[in-house]
Amino acid sequence: AQSVTQLDSHVSVSEGTPVLLRCNYSSSYSPSLFWYVQHPNKGLQLLLKYTSAATLVKGINGFEAEFKKSETSFHLTKPSAHMSDAAEYFCVVRVPGGGADGLTFGKGTHLIIQP
Amino acid sequence: DADVTQTPRNRITKTGKRIMLECSQTKGHDRMYWYRQDPGLGLRLIYYSFDVKDINKGEISDGYSVSRQAQAKFSLSLESAIPNQTALYFCATSADRDGSYEQYFGPGTRLTVT
Numbered sequence: 001a002q003s004v005t006q007l008d009s010h011v012s013v014s015e016g017t018p019v020l021l022r023c024n025y026s027s028s029y030s031p032s033l034f035w036y037v038q039h040p041n042k043g044l045q046l047l048l049k050y051t052s053a054a055t056l057v058k059g060i061n062g063f064e065a066e067f068k069k070s071e072t073s074f075h076l077t078k079p080s081a082h083m084s085d086a087a088e089y090f091c092v093v094r095v096p097g098g099g100a101d102g103l104t105f106g107k108g109t110h111l112i113i114q115p
Numbered sequence: 116d117a118d119v120t121q122t123p124r125n126r127i128t129k130t131g132k133r134i135m136l137e138c139s140q141t142k143g144h145d146r147m148y149w150y151r152q153d154p155g156l157g158l159r160l161i162y163y164s165f166d167v168k169d170i171n172k173g174e175i176s177d178g179y180s181v182s183r184q185a186q187a188k189f190s191l192s193l194e195s196a197i198p199n200q201t202a203l204y205f206c207a208t209s210a211d212r213d214g215s216y217e218q219y220f221g222p223g224t225r226l227t228v229t
Contacts, residue, residue, distance in 0.1 A: 009155070032216065034217070036220075041222070041223075042222060042223075043119070043205060043220035043221050043222045043223055044158075044205070044207075044218075044220040045220070046217055046218075046219075049217060090157060090158070094216055103160075103216065103218070105157045105158040105159075106157055107155060107156060107157040108155075108157050
């Protein structure tokens with residue numbers, strides 16, 4: 001079975017400071033991993049994805065994530081937070097052969113940006 | 116225009132009423148999904164469809180039914196709504212291209228059952 005854990009339900013940072021959103025996964029197989037962002041009253045938008053190529057993945061809006069197999073982690077980072085980054089972020093793991101494309105969603109991390 | 120649209124965007128209904136949520140997509144994807152989102156629980160899969168003749172139950176299908184009227188349309192029905200079905204509902208699509216399984220989401224329907 002696969003699972004994904006987002007270690008913080010809420011993260012608060014000041015504008016201009018780094019952002020770190022943590023995600024750990026468990027999987028018996030080599031997973032694909034995704035980060036999605038949800039702005040208020042909007043649907044989910046893909047930020048970035050890891051599909052067994054480079055372990056450091058760059059996404060939109062200056063975000064990146066590093067796949068660390070030894071730590072079973074896929075943390076999302078951004079060097080400098082912007083007010084527009086305030087949103088809910090979801091880490092998603094996919095294992096081949098699962099139903100419905102085998103996707104499992106984390107419970108989300110609410111990112112708050114302080115002015 | 117949005118690639119994945121949902122109607123209505125907001126709906127308030129009473130316990131026991133039948134309600135249908137509709138989803139349309141212009142992405143040409145074969146695969147479509149219905150999720151519900153509850154605070155602190157993330158997204159949970161209700162039903163999914165890999166093509167017009169293929170419908171599958173997800174994690175929480177009890178109390179829901181679906182219809183795939185065409186490749187581009189996937190509707191979710193609550194036959195007899197109950198208050199614990201109050202949630203934000205999302206439709207999503209994907210295509211099995213390049214093995215990425217990236218999903219594209221609609222804007223959501225906020226449903227309140229009183």
